[in-house]
Amino acid sequence: MSDVLALPDYTEMDPAVAARFVRLKQRPVVLEVDRVGKTYASAKGPTTALADVSFQVHRREFITVIGASGCGKSTLIRMLAGLEPYTAGSIALDGKPVSGPGPERGMVFQGYTLFPWLTVTRNVMFGLRMAGMGDDEARSQAQQWIELVGLARFADAYPHQLSGGMKQRVAIARALANRPRILLMDEPFGALDAQTRSQMQSYLLQIWENVNITVLFITHDLDEAILLADRIVVLGAPTPGIPHGHLMEIIDVPVPHPRSAEQLLSPRFLATRRRIEELIHGGHAQSTSDKLPMIKMTQAGDEVV
Amino acid sequence: MTVGVPATPWFAVRRELAPRQRAVLALIAVLLPLAVWSAVSYVPWIWHPMMMVERGAEDSYLKPGTLVEHGAFVRENQRLVSAGQVPATGVPANPVFLPAPHLVAIALYQAFVTPPRLRGDPWLHQSLWQSIQVIFWGFTLSALVGVPLGVLCGTFAAIARVVEPFVDFIRYMPAPAFGALMVAILGINDAPKIAVIFIGTFFQMVLVVANTTRQLDRALLEAAQTLGARNRQLVTSVILPGIMPNLYSDMRVLLGWAWTYLIVAELIGATSGISYFINRQGKLLNFANVYAGIAIIGMIGLVTDQILSALGRALFPWQNQPVGAVTRWALAIIGFVPRVVLRTVARNRAEYQRSQAELLARHRAAAAPSAPHVERPETPP
Numbered sequence A: 001m002s003d004v005l006a007l008p009d010y011t012e013m014d015p016a017v018a019a020r021f022v023r024l025k026q027r028p029v030v031l032e033v034d035r036v037g038k039t040y041a042s043a044k045g046p047t048t049a050l051a052d053v054s055f056q057v058h059r060r061e062f063i064t065v066i067g068a069s070g071c072g073k074s075t076l077i078r079m080l081a082g083l084e085p086y087t088a089g090s091i092a093l094d095g096k097p098v099s100g101p102g103p104e105r106g107m108v109f110q111g112y113t114l115f116p117w118l119t120v121t122r123n124v125m126f127g128l129r130m131a132g133m134g135d136d137e138a139r140s141q142a143q144q145w146i147e148l149v150g151l152a153r154f155a156d157a158y159p160h161q162l163s164g165g166m167k168q169r170v171a172i173a174r175a176l177a178n179r180p181r182i183l184l185m186d187e188p189f190g191a192l193d194a195q196t197r198s199q200m201q202s203y204l205l206q207i208w209e210n211v212n213i214t215v216l217f218i219t220h221d222l223d224e225a226i227l228l229a230d231r232i233v234v235l236g237a238p239t240p241g242i243p244h245g246h247l248m249e250i251i252d253v254p255v256p257h258p259r260s261a262e263q264l265l266s267p268r269f270l271a272t273r274r275r276i277e278e279l280i281h282g283g284h285a286q287s288t289s290d291k292l293p294m295i296k297m298t299q300a301g302d303e304v305v
Numbered sequence B: 001m002t003v004g005v006p007a008t009p010w011f012a013v014r015r016e017l018a019p020r021q022r023a024v025l026a027l028i029a030v031l032l033p034l035a036v037w038s039a040v041s042y043v044p045w046i047w048h049p050m051m052m053v054e055r056g057a058e059d060s061y062l063k064p065g066t067l068v069e070h071g072a073f074v075r076e077n078q079r080l081v082s083a084g085q086v087p088a089t090g091v092p093a094n095p096v097f098l099p100a101p102h103l104v105a106i107a108l109y110q111a112f113v114t115p116p117r118l119r120g121d122p123w124l125h126q127s128l129w130q131s132i133q134v135i136f137w138g139f140t141l142s143a144l145v146g147v148p149l150g151v152l153c154g155t156f157a158a159i160a161r162v163v164e165p166f167v168d169f170i171r172y173m174p175a176p177a178f179g180a181l182m183v184a185i186l187g188i189n190d191a192p193k194i195a196v197i198f199i200g201t202f203f204q205m206v207l208v209v210a211n212t213t214r215q216l217d218r219a220l221l222e223a224a225q226t227l228g229a230r231n232r233q234l235v236t237s238v239i240l241p242g243i244m245p246n247l248y249s250d251m252r253v254l255l256g257w258a259w260t261y262l263i264v265a266e267l268i269g270a271t272s273g274i275s276y277f278i279n280r281q282g283k284l285l286n287f288a289n290v291y292a293g294i295a296i297i298g299m300i301g302l303v304t305d306q307i308l309s310a311l312g313r314a315l316f317p318w319q320n321q322p323v324g325a326v327t328r329w330a331l332a333i334i335g336f337v338p339r340v341v342l343r344t345v346a347r348n349r350a351e352y353q354r355s356q357a358e359l360l361a362r363h364r365a366a367a368a369p370s371a372p373h374v375e376r377p378e379t380p381p
Ligand SMILES: Nc1ncnc2c1ncn2[C@@H]1O[C@H](COP(=O)(O)OP(=O)(O)OP(=O)(O)O)[C@@H](O)[C@H]1O
Pocket: A040, A041, A042, A047, A049, A067, A068, A069, A070, A071, A072, A073, A074, A075, A076, A220, A245
C-alpha cells in the first residue's frame, strides 16, 4: 500500500526538528541501558529472551519500544523496573545501578493493577504514604494529580466503578504522584478500544508536555509508537540468525511537535511507519510462516472468498 | 423493575438474582425442609413404620402407649384373635427418634423454662452460654496465632518451608484424640475443651490462610513495589487489605468447624454445655429434646453466619456485592451499639487532646519563648 506513495526518506527531517534532536541529545542521560540481556532458566535448559540491548534515555525524552510479540519487550521493561533481574550488561538510573524496584522508576502495567480496596484518591496517595508523607499533605497532592487526569468527579469511587480507560488514567496519576525520574509503561492502552486508546494517547501527550517527566513506553502498535515518541527503539524477534530478542534500530522520529492524530497521514509519519514495518515484518522468512497449516473444515460450495 | 429490562433468569451461571427472587428462595430454603418433616410426621400414610398402641390387650405386651413395629403389631393381634382374645388397637406412628415438629418446638420451649433437676445444675441457657464461651476462646486463640502465621507462610517462602510440613503432619491427627492428653495437662474444666477446639481449627487455619495469601494477585505486589513499598509495607498495606475479604470468609467456614468439634470437646473431662444437655436427653430417650438441642446449635450457627456475612459486605464495600434490605436493617441495628460507643470514645479523645493542648500551651507560656519543636518537613511541590 505505502509502496504506491512516493515517501521521503525516514531519516530526513525539517531543520527545526533536527535542531530539537541536537538539543535533546545534549540533555543529561537519565537511563543508561548497556548491553543488557536476559536468560531464563527453564526446564529445557537456559533460554535467552533478550541480549545485547543498549540505549540511553535523556531527560524529558519520550521513548517508545516496539517489536513483534515475543521479542522481549515486557522482559526489558520489567528489568528496567527492577522486577526481573538481568543476567547480562548493566542498567543505571542517574548513574546508579538498578538492583530492584523503586519509586524513582514508576510503572503503569497493561493489566489493571489499582488496589481494589482503595478509592481513587487513596490509590493515588499510596506511593506518597509509603514514602512517609502525612495523610493531609498526600491527599492534597493526590487531588492535584487526579484533576490533572480529569477524574476529580471520581475521586471517591472504587476501581470497580471505573471504566478501563479511567482505571489507566488513575494508574498514571498514581505513578506520577511519586514524581518518578522515569515513567515506565508496558502497553498501558493495549486493552482499550481504538477510540479510548487515541483519547488516552492525547491525554498522555498533554501530560508529558506539561509535567517534568521522562517516559519509556512499550507498544506493539505502529501508529502509537510514532505518534508518542521522540525516538523509537525497535526490537527484533528471534530469527534463525539471531536466536533471541535483539535491538534492531533506534529511530529519530521526524514528525514535528506538538503531535496530534492529524499527523497520522503526513508523509514523514508514513515514511517512519514504513521503515518500522520493514524492520519488524521484514522480507525474510516471515512471509512463509504467515500461512497457517490449514485443513479445510467447511463444506464445498460454502467458500467465503 | 424497569420496563424493558428482562427478568433475571432463575438459572444463570454466576449471576446474582433479583431481590424478589432472593427473598422467595430464602423462604423456600426454610419452608421446604419443614414441609418435608411435617409431611412425614403428620400424614399417616407417609412412612410411619410403627404402631402406637391405644387400647392394650390382656396377656400381651401390647400395653397402651407402647410403640411397636407394624409387622410385630399385626402378628401379635393375629395371635390374640386366634386365641379368642380382643385385639389391641393402635395408630400408625413414627419411631421414637423422629418426633413431630410441634413436639420439638414444645421441647425447645420446655427445655429453656424447666429448672434443672438437681440444684447446682445449669439451666439450658447457662449451658449454652458455656458452650459459646468455649467456642469463642478456642476459636479466638486459634485465629490470634493461626492468621498471622498463615499470612507469614503465604508471604515468605522461607517461613512456609519450615512451618507447613509440621502443620500438615499434625493436621491429619484427629483433634479429639488429644482430649485425654489435654485433660491430663489442663485439668477437667473448660481449658482442655478450649484446647481441643484450638487443635481442631488451628492447623487447618494456618494452611487455609497461607493459601488465601498466596492467591493475592502478584501484579498488585509488583505495582506496590514500583510505588516504593518495602517488605513490611507490602505486608501491611497490600497483602493484608488485599486478602481481607477472603480471609473473612475463611474464618466463617472455620468457625463452622469449631462448632463440630465442640460436641466432642464438651464430652472431655467434666461433660458440660449444650452437649451435656443433648447427651443426657438422649440417654433418657427424650428425642424431642435432643432435636431441640441440635436445632439450637444450628440456629446459633445460622444466625452468626448471617450476621457475619452481612457484616462482611459492609466491611468490604469494594467487593460490589448486593446488600439486601433485610441486611441493611440488621446492620443498622447491629451498628447502633458500636456507633454509640465509638462516638463516645471519639468525643472523649477529642476532649483529652484539647485539654492536653491547653496544658502544653500553658506550659510553653510559662517556659522561656523558644522555637516550636514540632515542624512539618517541607516537601517540594
Ligand atoms: N518466566 C519466563 N520463563 C521463561 N521464558 C520466559 C519467561 N518470561 C518470558 N519468557 C520468554 O521470553 C520471551 C519474551 O517474552 P516477553 O513477554 O518479554 O515478550 P513481549 O515482547 O512482551 O511479547 P508481547 O508483545 O506478546 O507481550 C518469550 O519468548 C517468552 O517465552
